[in-house]
Amino acid sequence: MTSATPNIRLYVEHDLGTDREFLIDGNQGHYLINVMRMKEGEVVALFNGRDGEWMARLEKVGKGKALVRVLGHLEDQAEEPDLWYLFAPVKKARLDYMVEKATELGVSLIRPVMTRRTIVDRVKEERLRANAIEAAEQCGRLTVPEIEEPVKLDKLLAGWPDDRLIMFCDEAGGEGAQDIKPVGEAVAQAGQSSGLTKWAILIGPEGGFSPEERQMIRSHPQTVAVTLGPRILRADTAAVAAISLWQSFAGDWQ
Structure with missing residues (x-):
């Protein structure tokens, strides 16, 4: 696993866990690839409101989209005020x-x-x-x-x-x-x-x-x-x- 610290965080709907893969496209894909100019091998932090925060690596990138693989856990999901x-x-x-x-x-x-x-x-x-x-x-x-x-x-x-x-x-x-x-x-x-x-x-x-x-x-x-x-x-x-x-x-x- 890379030791780089992600400086970009994204909210996703997908379940998060080690080695899970999914595509990030749409506005988020545009942001990663066209705005932030991210390349294969770089990492992001992902959260979904359920599973805490995870590090993921860009495995493949295309035009406004990226296939990411979840690498490991960064932070547990914490209880928040209602x-x-x-x-x-x-x-x-x-x-x-x-x-x-x-x-x-x-x-x-x-x-x-x-x-x-x-x-x-x-x-x-x-x-x-x-x-x-x-x-x-x-x-x-x-x-x-x-x-x-x-x-x-x-x-x-x-x-x-x-x-x-x-x-x-x-x-x-x-x-x-x-x-x-x-x-x-x-x-x-x-x-x-x-x-x-x-x-x-x-x-x-x-x-x-x-x-x-x-x-x-x-x-x-x-x-x-x-x-x-x-x-x-x-x-x-x-x-x-x-x-x-x-x-x-x-x-x-x-």
């Missing part, structure tokens, strides 16, 4: 940023939520997944977040699972604002009282949730309302802040 990221879609560039950063910060599932003030009415799930895969490859994590289809807020809450809490990033205005706590305090209290460890973070649209939506969210028994501080944050900034704070208090940053 954190959903639910958000009202925003415009394209900021949406790409939000998915990228949510992936880097370790969320397990990403799902757009349609609200009254959502400004984007269509979301390309394949684009979200492509962005999540690229971010996972770059940041070193061994999984890619699940991407689920957009859902209306009322339908989301109506079918909410009993074993998961909702960290609601409230705008801290109107009825109920006195109950909103900083993230660390709110997460700790809710976790202790409920015994639950699964969470979702809910981020609203640029114009905020409507009063009716806010009341619907706050009245849900699994909701934990939190504040992200004294300033009004853009949706993409709020996402990064909320996920980072949750990871520091209840996730893998402890």
Whole structure:
């Protein structure tokens, strides 16, 4: 086995194990051969979200494709926090940023939520997944977040699972604002009282949730309302802040 350390990581759907062979083509094949100019005998790191990370060697290369052979194991699959990221879609560039950063910060599932003030009415799930895969490859994590289809807020809450809490990033205005706590305090209290460890973070649209939506969210028994501080944050900034704070208090940053 070569002793070279792979500096390119790729997510694949194939099962990974010693001496397995398969073809990498499409966008990934183009990236390896035409962009990175990789040659036969060079190595890459592969992961599939199930089997950990493995080293593989390019056995044969062609026009935009490569046959790879898995050589050996690099890293075991590790358990990750079970954190959903639910958000009202925003415009394209900021949406790409939000998915990228949510992936880097370790969320397990990403799902757009349609609200009254959502400004984007269509979301390309394949684009979200492509962005999540690229971010996972770059940041070193061994999984890619699940991407689920957009859902209306009322339908989301109506079918909410009993074993998961909702960290609601409230705008801290109107009825109920006195109950909103900083993230660390709110997460700790809710976790202790409920015994639950699964969470979702809910981020609203640029114009905020409507009063009716806010009341619907706050009245849900699994909701934990939190504040992200004294300033009004853009949706993409709020996402990064909320996920980072949750990871520091209840996730893998402890």
